[in-house]
Amino acid sequence: MIVAERKAISDILQMIEGAGRVLVVGCGTCVTVCLAGGEKEVAVCASLLRLQNQGEDRDLTVAEATIERQCEWEFARELDELVPDCDAIVSLACGAGVQTLAAQFEDTPVFPGLNTQFIGIPEEQGVWTEHCLACGECVLDKTGGICPIARCAKTILNGPCGGSQDGKCEINPETDCAWQLIFDRLKRLGRLHMLEEIEPPKNWSHSSDGGPRKVKREDMIL
Amino acid sequence: MTERPTGHTNTNSNLERVLAAGEFAVCGELGPPRSADAEVIADHARHFHGYVDAVNITDNQTAIVRMSSIAAGALLREVGLEPVIQMTCRDRNRLAQQADLLGAAAMGLNTLLCLSGDHQVFGDEDTARNVYDIDSMHLLQMVRKMRDDRQFMSGTDLEGAEPRFFVGAAANPFADPFEFRVVRLAKKVAAGAEFIQTQAVYDVDRFARWMEAARDMGLHEKVSIMAGLVPPKSAGALRYMKNNVSGMRIPEELIRRMSGAQDPKEEGIQITVEIIQQVREIEGVRGVHIMPIMWESALPEIVSRAGLTPRPDLS
Amino acid sequence: MTTGELRTSVIAFCCENSALQAVEDARHFGMTMPECVQTIRVPCAGKVEEDHILKALESGAAGVVLFACHTENCQYLQGNVRAEKRLTRLRGLLDEIGYPADAVLYASAAPAEAARAARILRTFADDLASVDREEAIEQ
Numbered sequence: 027m028i029v030a031e032r033k034a035i036s037d038i039l040q041m042i043e044g045a046g047r048v049l050v051v052g053c054g055t056c057v058t059v060c061l062a063g064g065e066k067e068v069a070v071c072a073s074l075l076r077l078q079n080q081g082e083d084r085d086l087t088v089a090e091a092t093i094e095r096q097c098e099w100e101f102a103r104e105l106d107e108l109v110p111d112c113d114a115i116v117s118l119a120c121g122a123g124v125q126t127l128a129a130q131f132e133d134t135p136v137f138p139g140l141n142t143q144f145i146g147i148p149e150e151q152g153v154w155t156e157h158c159l160a161c162g163e164c165v166l167d168k169t170g171g172i173c174p175i176a177r178c179a180k181t182i183l184n185g186p187c188g189g190s191q192d193g194k195c196e197i198n199p200e201t202d203c204a205w206q207l208i209f210d211r212l213k214r215l216g217r218l219h220m221l222e223e224i225e226p227p228k229n230w231s232h233s234s235d236g237g238p239r240k241v242k243r244e245d246m247i248l
Numbered sequence: 249m250t251e252r253p254t255g256h257t258n259t260n261s262n263l264e265r266v267l268a269a270g271e272f273a274v275c276g277e278l279g280p281p282r283s284a285d286a287e288v289i290a291d292h293a294r295h296f297h298g299y300v301d302a303v304n305i306t307d308n309q310t311a312i313v314r315m316s317s318i319a320a321g322a323l324l325r326e327v328g329l330e331p332v333i334q335m336t337c338r339d340r341n342r343l344a345q346q347a348d349l350l351g352a353a354a355m356g357l358n359t360l361l362c363l364s365g366d367h368q369v370f371g372d373e374d375t376a377r378n379v380y381d382i383d384s385m386h387l388l389q390m391v392r393k394m395r396d397d398r399q400f401m402s403g404t405d406l407e408g409a410e411p412r413f414f415v416g417a418a419a420n421p422f423a424d425p426f427e428f429r430v431v432r433l434a435k436k437v438a439a440g441a442e443f444i445q446t447q448a449v450y451d452v453d454r455f456a457r458w459m460e461a462a463r464d465m466g467l468h469e470k471v472s473i474m475a476g477l478v479p480p481k482s483a484g485a486l487r488y489m490k491n492n493v494s495g496m497r498i499p500e501e502l503i504r505r506m507s508g509a510q511d512p513k514e515e516g517i518q519i520t521v522e523i524i525q526q527v528r529e530i531e532g533v534r535g536v537h538i539m540p541i542m543w544e545s546a547l548p549e550i551v552s553r554a555g556l557t558p559r560p561d562l563s
Numbered sequence: 564m565t566t567g568e569l570r571t572s573v574i575a576f577c578c579e580n581s582a583l584q585a586v587e588d589a590r591h592f593g594m595t596m597p598e599c600v601q602t603i604r605v606p607c608a609g610k611v612e613e614d615h616i617l618k619a620l621e622s623g624a625a626g627v628v629l630f631a632c633h634t635e636n637c638q639y640l641q642g643n644v645r646a647e648k649r650l651t652r653l654r655g656l657l658d659e660i661g662y663p664a665d666a667v668l669y670a671s672a673a674p675a676e677a678a679r680a681a682r683i684l685r686t687f688a689d690d691l692a693s694v695d696r697e698e699a700i701e702q
């Protein structure tokens with residue numbers, strides 16, 4: 027899933043300055059599961075905006091809505107009737123959701139209420155960790171199902187580097203060394219020999235380095 | 249691929265000549281200044297004359313901005329010392345690295361050490377974007393490809409003079425997983441490393457076990473392994489390294505010895521000399537790389553007491 | 564908050580396994596209790612979400628108490644632990660918008676502790692009132 031975190035309310039307040047009617051929009055998919063932008067978080071965010079405004083001179087109304095997926099037009103269109111009544115939208119979705127709303131509602135400013143963090147998984151309850159960087163050319167087949175691109179601090183393809191100690195990465199003792207994990211896993215699978223070969227340099231043109239990416243399915247194009 | 253008959257050299261590197269002559273090599277190390285002061289290089293270098301075969305020049309070590317290793321290396325060469333240019337993969341992509349390799353070679357620099365580099369969180373520019381386009385293994389391959397195949401990494405031909413570097417890599421016998429450390433060394437040798445400088449040796453036993461594993465794979469004959477040494481200035485300095493530098497192993501006993509010493513600096517020099525003598529006894533160790541961090545003045549004393557003077561003049 | 568108006572109403576979310584009984588008994592036995600306390604029965608303090616508490620504040624409550632079972636006495640094992648953590652987080656959120664974080668309180672009481680419950684509510688209401696008074700005086 028895409029993991030995100032709410033921005034500071036002060037940042038959101040700054041974005042919506044001057045707007046009298048604000049619509050806070052949640053997303054029912056990834057950010058609901060990671061507790062950043064679902065219905066509940068929309069309610070909290072909206073409440074905080076209203077409470078903050080108590081005692082201020084300005085009139086502020088904050089409406090709430092949560093749709094199934096902000097990154098899809100069908101769902102974004104469900105907001106068609108609500109949006110004309112508001113001066114600004116605060117989207118509690120990942121960056122893709124924010125941009126979908128911005129494209130769908132061209133005349134209304136859409137602001138990001140979240141900081142989109144990464145593609146990850148819940149490691150334990152309340153803790154999420156990064157697992158994929160969407161590099162465009164997956165190497166998990168060679169690394170025991172553990173991603174060195176997203177999980178090694180130096181995106182090393184031939185690790186572990188000399189900073190790996192006691193299973194931890196040199197950057198801090200809370201971060202597992204991805205290459206120790208890869209080593210352990212391949213050992214368990216009896217495939218350690220795979221690490222004897224030098225993995226060649228990565229072709230980053232498949233990644234965001236190649237410019238904005240596009241995926242096409244000709245048979246699906248209308 | 250990297251096996252060289254003794255005596256034969258590929259480059260103008262003094263370090264290569266010394267190793268090829270079968271001499272026990274000595275490298276020093278110098279961190280460039282955090283300023284544009286050219287004189288600082290000459291000033292620090294005066295301790296090294298006559299005591300080392302080459303001097304490593306660090307590349308934004310611990311991710312702190314310093315004068316570039318290539319510029320500092322060129323300045324060092326002007327005062328008659330051979331620099332080992334360190335190049336990390338943290339700050340430059342393959343374009344910038346290849347461009348700098350051409351520039352460094354054009355300035356007469358002959359010896360190169362390829363590293364991943366410390367992660368930028370350790371430095372003062374911790375909001376920087378890191379690069380790591382390629383890793384240290386690929387950097388080795390790239391340097392050898394430019395030198396031996398006269399080709400850029402892309403495969404395009406390199407027309408005109410190719411950069412002729414004697415090329416080395418780092419190895420850390422003290423990092424984990426131990427059983428993979430020698431395999432990784434073998435990969436670096438396969439990638440083109442001709443010499444190896446290790447992380448600072450304090451735990452001689454573990455280093456010896458690592459060397460044994462390297463000998464089992466015949467690596468000591470394919471690559472010149474130099475043991476790294478950081479002369480300890482105080483028990484506090486050792487403790488700091490033990491707690492803060494990942495991939496270091498420092499026996500408690502050594503820290504106790506330092507803290508019990510009347511004159512810690514003298515003890516630090518003595519310990520370093522002893523470690524040099526111990527690693528010299530290990531088959532396959534071809535030299536030492538002494539890194540007197542902020543303590544260059546200790547180097548002459550260490551080298552002479554270890555009986556490593558005079559340095560061979562093979563130019 | 565409307566200017567000059569003195570708000571001392573307190574909403575107490577009370578766990579039906581413990582604090583609710585205590586507060587009801589306190590009332591029943593005529594213990595000194597702030598008049599403005601409105602209790603809301605909840606199956607477990609851990610069931611109360613941040614947005615419930617925020618809605619209570621928005622609806623005009625001067626303060627909100629989240630009344631749970633004592634440590635290790637939760638029927639659902641961890642409900643009170645969750646509730647307390649959630650309240651700590653909520654205080655942080657209130658801080659973020661410059662709203663007095665003292666307006667929300669986590670407390671615990673056993674069913675038989677009517678006096679304790681009454682005292683907690685009294686102190687809380689008094690504290691809120693004194694803050695309000697100060698503000699009123701300033702204005």
Ligand code: SF4
Nearest residue numbers: 158159161164165173
């Ligand atoms: S290799 Fe690339 S695509 Fe595969 S998990 Fe890692 S970042 Fe994602």
Ligand code: SF4
Nearest residue numbers: 178187195196203204
């Ligand atoms: S310690 Fe491991 S995870 Fe960290 S940078 Fe080195 S190889 Fe990568």
